[in-house]
Amino acid sequence: MTIQSLTSSGCPYSLDPTGADIQGEGAALRVLGPAARILLPGDIPAWSVTDPDLIRRLLVHPDISKDAHQHWPAFIERRIPADWPLRHWVDVRNALATYGAEHRRLWRPLAAAFNVRRVRAMAPQIQAITDTLLDVLATVGPGEVVDLRARFAWPLPLLVVNNVLGAPEDMHDDFRDVIDMLFDTTLTPEQAAAAPALVNDLIGQLITRKRRAPGDDVTSQLIDARDAGELSDEELADSIQLVIGAGHETTVNLIDHTVVSLLTHPDQLALVTSGDIEWSQVVEEGLRHQAPIANLLLRFVVTDVTDPVTGITFERGDALVVNYAAAGRDPDTHGPTADQFDITRTTARDHLAFGHGPHLCLGSELARLEARTALASLFTRFPNLRLAVTPDQLQPLPSFISNGHTRIPTHLG
Template identity: 60%
Template structure:
């Protein structure tokens, strides 16, 4: 495990491999509501950890996500082309847009994830979950299964296939390339290679759906491009946003729901007995383990003085939002903020899907997938248990994505156990 920097040291060097994001979040919190940090590649930014400050920044009219307009270092060519996090700021989609551009780019995505359409997917999500559970049924008693690879990763991908129309032959390719994009520990060349491969796959997806359009988001976005509403780059980057960020959030949510319940059998007993609901499990997991620990970046479009904290964000200052820290803030959740408690009164007071104009449009779908899939998993395999202690689960090599590299479980005990 990497040794974290002393809390007295600023700028605080962010651990690019995400060895212990919650320890790091706690150290940052001790330094103040927002502190200067050093990101991979030596880029200095603010990391905001206080929930109320985060809400103010996420809704502030003078805080932008557009590096092309509002990050002087990027505009002036001071950020190297091989900066490993460059893809996170140079894409052209709703994640990075500002003002009217954000509204324009978000509109087709928001319509695709409207509540009515999401609710209509319940039957398909249930069927996909049942199919994945059936695929696990021939696993021998006592045999170890990677539930992240076999279940948590596949479910959102198959649901996304329904929504996006991603051909099955592209599934594995997208999985590998997206994993590399979220890996913040990689060097510039590997990040660049992942970037190139992702766009190759996106172009293949667009080519396929252009020839065979359907009732899916990809076809809708292609129509927007054909009508001149979206440029080719915006089309590709919008697809990257839905496939990447949206999928990763749900995978990590499923992952942590399972781990939290297996690591806390008293909490599982509450929901199994009906004393708590599966929706409570989902919300407390989102609070306790934000699927995306940090999001980069936002930029002050002018000098901003935050009166409540006394902090001043200078024009052009990059800002990282630390959702992992916000979810465990003791001012909101008390001294037990670090524990998993599904009956917690403040469980829904989290920011795991963001806040304000950039609130994740896929949040209802992620919640629905988890609320359907997790109880079906535990009902199908009531003796499900981890094959290692929770402390031995390896985190993803990322300070952005909060999940595990593998989720080794035993579905059924062996006859001798």
């Protein structure tokens, strides 16, 4: 059977909701061509787009939308079940899930908060948060096993994004406990319905408290935009949810995977700790090798689109999943060693881990700054850091969206 017949024969590839082998799944999908028909949980049909050049063309195409409310007939006609576990990814009304003028309107107040000047000004604060977390780790007893994800990779971005939002300290733990639920693709319909409700309740509490005590933070700025008539109440809450997701999950997984990759490639670690390679280069290879968001949901075809290079026709109403994990391992871009972690790679920066076009991740520069700071500080403080388990014992997150580990057991040395 040819690749073309595989991708159009009515025998779509079912994504594994457990995310047990994201890279293996990406490799299998690449074999099926630049884009392949898939089934999402609940037997929802879609395309998985794996070819980086095709991804770039589609992400800037005027007839590819992020708005299910306007451009997904199955959603509009209520053929998507109300209890579909992934429904919150298309229900929201923020800059990530809108199109055209609506997207630009909702993007504007967020873009100002994440401009390069403001991000660079946060460097001392990020360093201070990093140092505090490392100081606590330094009190661990000799021989004790430390979960580096739970104790370092996870809280660092959470503390940063909560500072960006102006979230009071007593709310930090509550946000920590519910964020992961939004990315878990193994939840039952009941569990999946509960997660957004919990997040929205917390966001409602945050908005109430920031109305009483506004500050120089993103939440206060978004409240001002709501009061000026630029956002609805729903858009205000969903925009805060976007900041939490964009400012946290990507960075956690970036730090997580890059730490593991360096610990399992001591020759690579030696290159960077000796100063032969910059930490910025390590971060870019980490983004390429293990895209923090493996698959991003969803885009929709506004009217039939035939790609001029591949000849694939995406029909009006088709749903698209962008497979960033597979794109990062594309052998046409990165050569026969695309599956290997190599911080000397000349194409390391040629990745799509933060997206492309109008929906480029608004927290991308903040994530890079946090990762550079975290990695350099961690390996300076603990030069003898090592895994406490073999690499094959590390368990992936239960998600085909979020690409990280459940735990990173380590000895600090």
